[in-house]
Amino acid sequence: MEGSITAELGSRFGEGVLKEETPRDGMPTVWAPAERIVTILQYLKSDISMPYRMLYDLTAIDERAYKRAQNGHAPFDFTVVYHLFSFERNAFLRLKAGLRGEYPSMPSITHIWPCANWYEREVYDMFGIRFEGHPFLRRILMPTTWEGHPLRKEHPARATEMGPFKLFDEKVDREQSALQFRPEEWGLKRHSDDADFMFLNIGPQHPGTHGVLRIILQLDGEDIVDAVPDIGFHHRGAEKMGERQSWHTYIPYTDRIDYLGGVMNNLAYLLSVEKLAGIEVPLRAQVIRVMLCELFRIASHLVWYGTFAQDVGQLSPVFYMFTDRERVFEIIEAICGGRMHPNWFRIGGVAQDLPNGWDKLVRDFISYFPRKLREYDKMVMQNALFKARTLGIGIYTLEEAIDWGVTGPGLRACGLEWDMRKMRPYSGYENFAFEVPTAANGDCYDRAMVRVAEMRQSLRIIEQCLEYMPAGDFKSHHPLATPPVKQHTMHDIETLIHHFLNVSWGPVIPAGEAMSCIEATKGWNGYYLVSDGNTSPYRVRVRTPSFPHMQMVPYISRSYTVADLLSILGAMDFVLADIDR
Known part of the structure; x- marks a missing residue:
């Protein structure tokens, strides 16, 4: 059953559009053009028989230091990797889109899967790849003031590769400014036409959060109007x-x-x-x-x-x-x-x-x-x-x-x-x-x-x-x-x-x-x-x-x-x- 998916995609989008790959784990793996990725993923989720309804994972690879030939095509600088799962087929599917350029971009799929929101933000945070049409593309694990994208190959892996830390006055001002809470920067609104809302922090030091987690709540009385989790406090690379x-x-x-x-x-x-x-x-x-x-x-x-x-x-x-x-x-x-x-x-x-x-x-x-x-x-x-x-x-x-x-x-x-x-x-x-x-x-x-x-x-x-x-x-x-x-x-x-x-x-x-x-x-x-x-x-x-x-x-x-x-x-x-x- 798993092997037939590549033939289905080939008949739907054309044999020359998609390129099949055989990885060591045997999972069906297909390379697709970045500009066609939204159409292909929409088809896989909704239109194909026995659809791939779950976006299991979305990540990226910095290919620039890879020493071996990349499956017969001209080398890509980055690859965005989608892992999908079909319950009806009991099968995973790996879809890959190659990108070129120092800071490339590709279309967002948040309108197909809501869970793609955080995954795309993480890829942006770690690799600097932008997703056009993303509703709130900002860092998610690293501080907003962080310089660079840690999973790119040129980013140092150890503090010893970075030189001694120095805390300049400008850096202090920048960090203090970043700590100021501005609801609009979190996708929240200060008020509506007929009510004033209150903002409340749950955490990042709260027994109900089971660790260092912050959730910004927008309240109308006791009722939650909106909530924004602020994660990354435990991020260790x-x-x-x-x-x-x-x-x-x-x-x-x-x-x-x-x-x-x-x-x-x-x-x-x-x-x-x-x-x-x-x-x-x-x-x-x-x-x-x-x-x-x-x-x-x-x-x-x-x-x-x-x-x-x-x-x-x-x-x-x-x-x-x-x-x-x-x-x-x-x-x-x-x-x-x-x-x-x-x-x-x-x-x-x-x-x-x-x-x-x-x-x-x-x-x-x-x-x-x-x-x-x-x-x-x-x-x-x-x-x-x-x-x-x-x-x-x-x-x-x-x-x-x-x-x-x-x-x-x-x-x-x-x-x-x-x-x-x-x-x-x-x-x-x-x-x-x-x-x-x-x-x-x-x-x-x-x-x-x-x-x-x-x-x-x-x-x-x-x-x-x-x-x-x-x-x-x-x-x-x-x-x-x-x-x-x-x-x-x-x-x-x-x-x-x-x-x-x-x-x-x-x-x-x-x-x-x-x-x-x-x-x-x-x-x-x-x-x-x-x-x-x-x-x-x-x-x-x-x-x-x-x-x-x-x-x-x-x-x-x-x-x-x-x-x-x-x-x-x-x-x-x-x-x-x-x-x-």
Whole structure:
């Protein structure tokens, strides 16, 4: 089915207009002229049979330092990359548009997908590519006073490449001026004909924002007229860092993106690396990965469960749930040696085999935790206050969710039984029996209900890992697996040298591109990697679920009250570093 899309596009737009490419991940990939991109994307979303209704991701690549031939055409300076997803086809599609010039421009697609707004702003912020027709094209992650575009190849990656910092009086004045709040600069209006509106900052230091997030509210009394999220406070250049780390040493950086998801970040990254390298992961390593990912899913959901209850007025649950999270971390620490950020997965498998006694720890937890979940049902889900604050609040339909790029529990709460572990299984998930919880109303309560049910399904998966853990290797013997299995280094000098180079320089990953997509704790998490055949990635793109989810907040919070906004934010289960990277 996936292969037929290129033929469909060719018959519709002409064989000479579109150019097909065969990437290492096998995803259908088509080059299109930038001036035709709007027409082609509109056709793919609305007019084609079994349409690509979701804009999964939109990013760019600075091609100017790429050393290899670019698929037979004259080299482009920049490439804008669109990843689309079709639920009917169960397929991704990659569409690429090449641009030339130092600061090129192309048409905006915000009128096709509302979620393209933030993605195009991010490309403008990071690369300097302008999108004609964008309603509000300004920086989104970097300060408005930032000079340069960080993901361009000429922009320095380290502070040591920039020279000493100097704070001149002019810079102080410029920065202070930029801090002044002018509603018009945020797309807001000061008043209407018959009412005066008030502006209110939620954050960037507010317990209801779960981190350093600022939301500018425009209020008419208690009612929200408009809301503008101000993000980027946690931005650390995670994608830029990928360009100067080896494929191996970048693994710990992924842990810090969804910092509640732990090794699940590693998995999303490594699946893409392993596609590029052609590495088959042994069955035992796959099952170990699945078990640890599901343990982290429970740990992450417990943080969300307790803090969400706290957001809407319950104080006790967060203490009980954080105590149970510690029980999960005791297992993680016993196996990995670390807790929140164990960075324990490796290219081709995991760092070590399971230690003696791991099975008893896991068995004790899966016998203990179900009764605690039943207790929390009574404490939170059946609580009248919790229901009053969440039922019928923050509703969106399935069509709206897909338009805005909502994935994970937020999508399943609208009635769509779609879980990447079931529909596009990875790491051996096809071997496990579990259900996909759904709900029907798409409100805050339903999003909570789905996550609570997911914890029970994670327990089912962990129990299967416990009972059917296969024997075998915990890491691939592929020469690009890093680091190689240690005991082999003691037999000959060539293997020892190979081990030393793979650890110090990292493996040389074949040139090409690949994308992964996993069902992470908060939705679909993917890494789009481009290699030019070197020891470091040429381009690392991190597609996180929290970024499009936060973009939807203004849309679903209008006409609700300020108190309702905290329910909407709590039900979303976002992480700020997952938004900002």
